[in-house]
Structure formats: C-alpha cells, structure tokens
Amino acid sequence: MQDEEDTNGLERGGTAVAETGTDRADAAREAVVEEALARLGLDAKTRLLAGQDMWTLPALPEIGLQSLVMSDGPVGVRGVRWSADDPSVALPSPTALAASWDPELARRAGVLLAQEARRKGVHVLLAPTVNLHRSPLGGRHFEAYSEDPYLTGAIGTGYVTGVQSGGVGTTVKHFVANDAETDRFTVNNRVGERALRELYLAPFEAIVENARPWGIMTAYNQVNGTTMTEHHHLVNEVLRGEWGFDGFNVSDWMAARDTVGDINGGLDVAMPGPRTVYGAALARAVRNGRVAEATVDAAVRRVLRLAARVGILEGAAPVVPEPPAPVDGEALAREIARRSFVLVRNERAALPLRPNGTVALIGAAARDARVLGGGSATVFPARIVSPLDGLTAALPEGTLSYAVGADPATELAVAGQGFTLEAVCRDTDGTVIGTRSAPGGLIQWMGADLPDGVTYDTLHTVELTGTFTPRESGPHTFGIKGTGAFTLTVDGTTYYDDVQRPDKDGPFEALFAAPVPRAQAELTAGRPVDVSLTHVVRLPDDIPMKVITFALAHCAPRRDPDELIAEAARAARGADTAVVMVATTDRVESEGFDRTDLRLPGRQDDLVRAVAAANPNTVVVVNSGSPVELPWREDVAAVLLTWFPGQEGGAALADVLTGAHEPGGRLPTTWGSLADAPVTQVVPSDGQLTYDEGVFIGYRAWERAGRTPAYVFGHGLGYTDWSYESLEARPEGDGTVTARVRLRNTGGRPGREVVQVYLSPAEPDPGRPARRLAGFASVECGPGASAEVTVVLPRRAFEIWDEEAKAWVFVKGSYEIAAGRSIADHGLTAPINV
Structure with missing residues (x-):
C-alpha cells in the first residue's frame, strides 16, 4: 500500500498511536463498505457470495458494485478466455522463480x-501456490516454489x-496441505499439529504477516477429517484469529459442497457459478435458522472490502x-529465466561455450520447447523462443547444427505446429451461429466465454x-x-x-x-490437407x-529411435560441444495427477x-519443472537445469550458454533418485494420506535418513568462484540473531552469490x-x-510448536x-547462545 504523510494520532483502546495515511485510507474504505452492506437485502448478499459464472462475481448496481473478475495464474494472467486467441506473457514456472532465491525478483x-491483469480487466489473480514439495x-x-517453508514464504x-x-x-x-494431486477432491490428509504449523501453514503465515494478501483460496482436500472449505479452526481461528487475516476466502473451483458447513467454516465465496451451494441455498439456510445472518454479513463485508481495494x-x-510504471514483459521473462537456471555440474569448464566453437544441438525439446506446465497454470504467449531459435540467433552462422535425437513425447500432443484452425459453431439446423480462431487446436470455453453470437441454448456442434x-x-x-x-476427418476421409x-x-x-x-493418414511433407473435428x-x-x-x-511419423540416436551421436562427434535437451511432457508434469x-x-x-x-564435452540441459533422475550425470561435462523457462526460455538459454550472463539459480528443492528419497507417498489408503514423516521432508528428511542425493538443496554453480572469509553472529534482544558474512569473488569475472545461513x-x-x-x-x-x-x-527460527x-x-x-553455498556447505560456522 502507498502511505500518505502521517499527520496526527488516534486513540485506540486508551493508547495513542500514530495514524498513517494507510490507516486513514483503510478507515475511509471501511466506512464505504459498511454503508454499502447496510443497503443490501439477504438475497443480494447471498448472491454476491456465489460465482455468477466461471470467473466472476455478480455486479450489484444498487450499491455501485461492479462485477469482480478473477483469473488463473501464476506464470501469467489468462483472463476469462482460455484461448491462444487472447495471448498472455508467460513467465518461468514457480520452481524457477524460487530458484532465483530473490524475493525482489519475485516482486x-x-x-x-498486475500490469497484465489490468490489461485484461482482471481484479484478482488466483495465485501464488505456496504448498510444499513434500514428495518428489x-x-x-x-x-509450487520449494520444499522449504522459509524460502517459500519469502518468495511468496x-x-x-x-x-x-x-x-x-x-x-x-491452496490452504492447506494440498501437496499432491491423487484423489485431491476427497483425500483426508492426516497431519500432526507440529508439522502443520512448522511446515505447511508456515508460508501462509509469513505471507499474511509480511504482504497482507487480499485473498486466500481454500483447498479441495480434508485436513484431519475436515474439508478445508469447512475448516472453522484453521480458517476462522488460525488464519483470521491468530494471524489477523482480513481478506476474502474463495473456494478452489467446485470445492464448496455444503452450504451451512462452508459459511460457518469461514468460506466467503463459492466458485464457480451459477450453480453453487451459496446464493438462494444460503438465503434459505438463513431464513430456516440454520445460519446466522451476521455470519453472511461478515463474508459479504470481506468481499466488499476486496472490491473497495x-x-x-x-x-x-x-x-x-x-x-x-510499465514493465517490459519479454525482457523480464528473459531475465527471470536466466537467473533461475541452475548449473549443477560443470567439469573442465564446459560452460560457457568456447567462442566460435561448433555446437551440435540435440533433442526434440530444443525445437518444440516446453515452456510451462499443464493444467490451470496454462497461458498462451504471443511468441515462444525455443532453444533452437535462441542459439541460432546468438551463435555465429555455420557453427550450429541440429538433430532430433529422441522425442520425449510418448503420446499424442494437442495440435500446434503446421495447423491453421478455426472453431465453427452451429445450431441444430446446421446454421453457423458463430466462429472463433483456434490456433492451438484446443477448445476450452467456460461460462460466458463463447464466440460472439453463441449461447449454450442454441449451440449444438x-x-x-x-x-x-x-x-x-x-x-x-x-x-x-x-x-x-466426435467426428474426425483428415484429407477427405472420416476416420472416427x-x-x-x-x-x-471426475469433474476435470x-x-x-x-x-x-x-x-x-499417410501425408507428404509440405502438402496441406484439410482436417476437421466436430463435437456434439x-x-x-x-x-x-x-x-x-x-x-x-x-x-508426427515416428522414426526408428535407434536410428535417431545414432544420427545424434554422429552429429555430436563432429562438434566441439554437444548440447542435449531432455524434457518432461504435459503427460508427466501437470495438474490433475x-x-x-x-x-x-x-x-x-x-x-x-x-x-x-561420442563427445566428452557434452552439456545436458534439463527442461523439467521439478526433479527427474539423471542416471548419466557423472558421464557428461555439464548439467544445466532450466525448469519450465517461460516464453523467452530459448533466448535466456543462449545468454547463459554463451556466457553473456551466468546461470543465477540455486536449487529450491532436493534432486535425487526415487529409490533414495525418504518421503514419496502420494497415494491415499482408504481415503487417507498420513504425513507420518512429521517435520522431516525435503533436505531435513535426506539428512535424517543419512542419504546422499544427486544434488542438494541450495546447490548451484556460477561462472566465477567465491571465498567465504568471515562470519559473525550476534543475538538481539528480541529473539532474532544478526549474522554478518564477508565473502570475496576469487574468480575472473563478475558474479552473483546466494549466501545461505543454516x-x-x-x-x-x-x-x-x-x-x-x-x-x-x-x-x-x-x-x-x-x-x-x-x-x-x-525469532521463529529458534521456536518449535508445542x-x-x-x-x-x-x-x-x-x-x-x-x-x-548449500545445505551441504558448512564452510563458515559460528556458535551462539540464545
């Protein structure tokens, strides 16, 4: 918030305190909110708490309230249309943002x-996700950001x-303990109170205290037997009571299931609409004496407060x-990407690339880049810079070759490259009632997001x-x-x-x-064919x-994998450096499973x-949003993790590989084999998933088990070296400790170091x-x-939950x-008594 000049004081509970400009502005908004609330009848109030469609709340002109618009994030602002026709800036994945270890970059x-949201008429972004990496x-x-609650809270x-x-x-x-996807609508996560407080609630608490968020989204799952949308203790007593959260609480989409349980449990808004457990059902519950109208008023007050804000x-x-001031989205996306890349191995100074050396770029993901994860986080950027694009632009002409090598996709993908498509809507008579371009071959129309002139009542195909x-x-x-x-036709033949x-x-x-x-269908390269997919x-x-x-x-046609791999090896053998792109797919990493x-x-x-x-100077670039096993890691010269790098990922990769910028990332989560991972369970038993490990997840669990991962939490290399020279630690009177660390850049080029204190x-x-x-x-x-x-x-670092x-x-x-430099680097230590 922007503070105005502080000019006077207020009496609060007998104590004189300074009134800031923020206090006065908040008080003025609260007065408007109370006046608007007093003018609403019960039916209008309960209608306001129910989504009117997929993304919006209803306008109430009688009090001067416009319709509130929400949109998915967290890497971009999709808006109310799920379509490549309405492009958005696509930033790197949240794991990438956390890998920067830079809250200011996150800001x-x-x-x-926010700029993107305002451009699209969006008032509330459904982000960030601050659940933890409990199991790989x-x-x-x-x-989500990290396995560590402190890092997660700082980035969030x-x-x-x-x-x-x-x-x-x-x-x-998703508040709270929504740390896996299996049976997420119904699973009962059994979490001990200490683990709940020290791990899973901790990022939410830090963000409420330090950023004053205007909203919280409650999860589908149960926690210790109570569905989160009905969790009076965690929402009303902890979130609002102990932490003082004054924002609104919205359900995850279709999570609200019980009118009385939800409103009494602290849920303000049930999404999406128009059919929800609120609205007319909530008004009846009040009139029948099952819900106090004051409870409804409290929820409406919070929604009006958000609208005022x-x-x-x-x-x-x-x-x-x-x-x-306006932000250059492409430039920032590129900066975040390169500052998130984590160089976990760099033997014989394989990176940066040698000037004017030849490079064999290998891998399907180098040509057809995967820049973001699947599910509700998906947005559609206006452009995507692939690694092949980025390196072609950055390297001298004639020094770069490309081979597919091996395709990570083992299933079909949504139509993209080579397709020119539109969606044609018809009524029951076959009359065209509307059209919309569909450049990505994907239709996702939700609520009122239909082509002009089309309604659900008239739409047939x-x-x-x-x-x-x-x-x-x-x-x-x-x-x-x-x-x-469906009816599927290709080149004049109906196949299905x-x-x-x-x-x-399942609802999704x-x-x-x-x-x-x-x-x-047998097709010829370069010869266009007609395609049609009709859905009733x-x-x-x-x-x-x-x-x-x-x-x-x-x-596309599948070539013999052995032949493709042999072709890639021949290309690598003839180059100074081989750069291999490996990747996951949206059938591996996605919301929903x-x-x-x-x-x-x-x-x-x-x-x-x-x-x-074929080439000992092989650099492997790993294009995944979260850990994968790298069984060959000791056999290659360098390994660079790029997460899902967003729309400018290829340009950022060229920046880092050529040495124009150093990779700036450090691991926000531990990378290791599944066989060695101490906490892996994500599948419930009899509807329950028990967090038996307590407070020991991530690096805490690896250390407790005495196991060595492939790459530890916090690890990451740059293009220079650092010497840690001194550490001083001093207790303060408030329970905090101040640590001062002096270090020196002992390498030959400028660099950035993340100093980690354990x-x-x-x-x-x-x-x-x-x-x-x-x-x-x-x-x-x-x-x-x-x-x-x-x-x-x-102070919290020295506390435990009793x-x-x-x-x-x-x-x-x-x-x-x-x-x-990581959880395993204990170069400087200092004892302290508190």
Whole structure:
C-alpha cells in the first residue's frame, strides 16, 4: 500500500498511536463498505457470495458494485478466455522463480502480472501456490516454489507484494496441505499439529504477516477429517484469529459442497457459478435458522472490502489509484529465466561455450520447447523462443547444427505446429451461429466465454476445421482429447464417428485425460490437407458450471529411435560441444495427477549416454519443472537445469550458454533418485494420506535418513568462484540473531552469490531437523572484490510448536550457525547462545 504523510494520532483502546495515511485510507474504505452492506437485502448478499459464472462475481448496481473478475495464474494472467486467441506473457514456472532465491525478483514478476491483469480487466489473480514439495512425485510441483517453508514464504511474500502494488488482489493457495494431486477432491490428509504449523501453514503465515494478501483460496482436500472449505479452526481461528487475516476466502473451483458447513467454516465465496451451494441455498439456510445472518454479513463485508481495494466499489478509493510504471514483459521473462537456471555440474569448464566453437544441438525439446506446465497454470504467449531459435540467433552462422535425437513425447500432443484452425459453431439446423480462431487446436470455453453470437441454448456442434501442413512425410496420427460425440476427418476421409467415453469419473477428466489416437493418414511433407473435428455439445442440466473442452491431437511419423540416436551421436562427434535437451511432457508434469516415477520419458536417457560416448564435452540441459533422475550425470561435462523457462526460455538459454550472463539459480528443492528419497507417498489408503514423516521432508528428511542425493538443496554453480572469509553472529534482544558474512569473488569475472545461513542445535535433537534454512541474502561484485551481507535470523527460527501447550515455544540454548553455498556447505560456522 502507498502511505500518505502521517499527520496526527488516534486513540485506540486508551493508547495513542500514530495514524498513517494507510490507516486513514483503510478507515475511509471501511466506512464505504459498511454503508454499502447496510443497503443490501439477504438475497443480494447471498448472491454476491456465489460465482455468477466461471470467473466472476455478480455486479450489484444498487450499491455501485461492479462485477469482480478473477483469473488463473501464476506464470501469467489468462483472463476469462482460455484461448491462444487472447495471448498472455508467460513467465518461468514457480520452481524457477524460487530458484532465483530473490524475493525482489519475485516482486518485480508480481508487478508485471498486475500490469497484465489490468490489461485484461482482471481484479484478482488466483495465485501464488505456496504448498510444499513434500514428495518428489507431486505432479503439480512446478506450480509450487520449494520444499522449504522459509524460502517459500519469502518468495511468496515478494510475489504478493508485487501483484498488489499494482492494485490487483491475490489469493494465496491452496490452504492447506494440498501437496499432491491423487484423489485431491476427497483425500483426508492426516497431519500432526507440529508439522502443520512448522511446515505447511508456515508460508501462509509469513505471507499474511509480511504482504497482507487480499485473498486466500481454500483447498479441495480434508485436513484431519475436515474439508478445508469447512475448516472453522484453521480458517476462522488460525488464519483470521491468530494471524489477523482480513481478506476474502474463495473456494478452489467446485470445492464448496455444503452450504451451512462452508459459511460457518469461514468460506466467503463459492466458485464457480451459477450453480453453487451459496446464493438462494444460503438465503434459505438463513431464513430456516440454520445460519446466522451476521455470519453472511461478515463474508459479504470481506468481499466488499476486496472490491473497495481494487477500485470497483463506488465511493471507495482504490488502494492503488495509479498503476506502477510499465514493465517490459519479454525482457523480464528473459531475465527471470536466466537467473533461475541452475548449473549443477560443470567439469573442465564446459560452460560457457568456447567462442566460435561448433555446437551440435540435440533433442526434440530444443525445437518444440516446453515452456510451462499443464493444467490451470496454462497461458498462451504471443511468441515462444525455443532453444533452437535462441542459439541460432546468438551463435555465429555455420557453427550450429541440429538433430532430433529422441522425442520425449510418448503420446499424442494437442495440435500446434503446421495447423491453421478455426472453431465453427452451429445450431441444430446446421446454421453457423458463430466462429472463433483456434490456433492451438484446443477448445476450452467456460461460462460466458463463447464466440460472439453463441449461447449454450442454441449451440449444438463445434467444428475445429482448417488445414495441416506436415513437416515430415509418412504416417501421421490424429486423435481426440475430450469426452462425448466426435467426428474426425483428415484429407477427405472420416476416420472416427462415435462417442469417446472417459476412462474414469471426475469433474476435470476432460481437461486432464490423455488424447486417444483415432486416425492414421499417410501425408507428404509440405502438402496441406484439410482436417476437421466436430463435437456434439451435450451439457447436463445438473452440472455446476458449463464447460466445453476438447482438442484435436496429433503425432508426427515416428522414426526408428535407434536410428535417431545414432544420427545424434554422429552429429555430436563432429562438434566441439554437444548440447542435449531432455524434457518432461504435459503427460508427466501437470495438474490433475501425480507422477509414478522420476524417469525422463521415452529414450532420452539412452540418447544422453550415446551422445556423451561420442563427445566428452557434452552439456545436458534439463527442461523439467521439478526433479527427474539423471542416471548419466557423472558421464557428461555439464548439467544445466532450466525448469519450465517461460516464453523467452530459448533466448535466456543462449545468454547463459554463451556466457553473456551466468546461470543465477540455486536449487529450491532436493534432486535425487526415487529409490533414495525418504518421503514419496502420494497415494491415499482408504481415503487417507498420513504425513507420518512429521517435520522431516525435503533436505531435513535426506539428512535424517543419512542419504546422499544427486544434488542438494541450495546447490548451484556460477561462472566465477567465491571465498567465504568471515562470519559473525550476534543475538538481539528480541529473539532474532544478526549474522554478518564477508565473502570475496576469487574468480575472473563478475558474479552473483546466494549466501545461505543454516541453523543447527548444538546438541542433536531427534525431534528437530539437524539443520534448517534460517535466512539468505544475495551479493554481486566483480573479480577480486569483497562484500559483506547481513542476514537476520527471525525469532521463529529458534521456536518449535508445542502440541501440548498449543503454542510456539522459544528454545533457548546453544546453536551453530553455518553460512555457505548449500545445505551441504558448512564452510563458515559460528556458535551462539540464545
């Protein structure tokens, strides 16, 4: 918030306190909110708490309230249309942002997203995701920051601060313990109170305290027997009571199931609409005496407060009257990407690339880049810079060659390269009632997001129609993603005319299910053919939201994998450096399902081994949002992790490989094999998933188990070297500790270092982690220069949650503070007593 000049004081509870400009502005908004609330009848109030469609709340003109618009994030702002026709800036994945270890960079990302939201008429961003990487098998980990609650809270605080500085609200999610996807709608996560407080609630608490988010999203799952949308204790007593959260609480989409339980449990808004458990059902519950109207009023007050803050309640000044200065989205996306890349291995100084040396670029992901994860985090950028594009632009002409090598995709993908498509809508008579371009072959129309002139009442069929120009000759496979009646025609031949049924039940099965192959056509490279996929729209009357979603899928001819790998090895043998891109796919990492292993899909491991055997100067670039196993890592010269790098990923990769910029990332989560990972369970038993490991997840669990991962938490290399020279630690009177670290750049070029400070009890305690991240800071300086950073270890670093006392307890005694480059680097230590 922007403070105005402080001019006077207020009496509060008998104590005179200074009244800031923020206090006065908040008080003025609250007065408008109370006046508006007093003018609303019960039916209007309960209607306001129910989504009117997929993304919005209803306007109430009688009080000057406009419709509140929400949109998915967290890497971009999609808006109310799920279409490539409405492009958005696509930033790197949240794991990438966390790998920067830079809350200020996260704040800048948030400012850009606020700019995007305002451009699209969005008032609230459904982000960030601050659940933890409890198990490496979590399918949605790319959308969460880290395995560590402190790092997660710091990055999330920066993100929320940035978004809200642009006058756009956030909803920190998913509150709480939504750390896996399997049976996420119904699973009962059994979490001990200490683990809940010290791990899973901790990022939310830090963000509430330090960033004052305007919203929280409650999760689908249960926690200790109570569904989160009905969790009175965690929402009303902890979130609002202990932490003082004053924002609104929105359900995850379709999570609200019980009118009385939800409103009494602290849920303000049930999404999506128009069919929800609120609205008329909530009004009846009040009139029947099952819900107190004061409870409804409290929820409405919070929604009106949000509306006032974002500037859509008449008479209330928005928190941010003027947006921040414009941000160059492409430049920031490129900067975040290169600062997130983690160089985990660099033998014989394989990187940066030698000037004017020849490079063999290998891998399907180098040409057809995967820049973001699957699911509700998906946005559609106006452009994508692939690694092949980026390196072609950066390297001297004639020094770069390309070979496919091995394709990570083992299934069909949504139609993209080579397709020119539009969606044609018809009524029952076959009359065209509307059209919309569909450049990505994907239809996802939700709520009111229909082509102009089209309504659900008149719509009978949607036809994806256009042309496909193949890049390769041979048998091309076409398929269908979705459920219902379809007709698929390719080059004049109808290959499928039937009903495609789901493999399993679930409200989002059509969104997340794999495409089904339905046709194979022999095509010639460069010769366009007509394609058509027609879907008969049938929407049951009892569904809570109206959604039309399906896609045309495609797979190019499959060449013999051994032949492709041999071709790549020959290309590598003739180059100074071989750069191999390996990747996951949206059938491996996505919302909607968890992983079953950590292996790279397809023959990619075989590809790396063959290339490394042909060229000892092999660099492997890993394009995944979360950990994968790298069984060949000791056989290659360098390994660079690029996460899902966003739309400018290829340009950022060229920056780093050529040495124009150093890789700036450090691991926000531990990378290791599934066999060695201490915590892996994501599949419930009899509907329950028990967090038996307590407070020991991530690096805490690896250290407790005495196992060595492939790459430890916090690890990351740059293009220069650092010497840690001194560490001083001083207790402060408020329970915090100030650590000062002096270090020197001993390498030959400028660089950035992330100084990580870990805290350990001097005497081992089996109930506490051997060490934990307690603070961090970054420093930049030139070769030979030294710098000092100050890291404040918060009081909470010395506290544990006492389950008997149900309170935080400050643990006095002796500790060791270590400053270094990762959890395993204990180069400088200092004892301290608190």
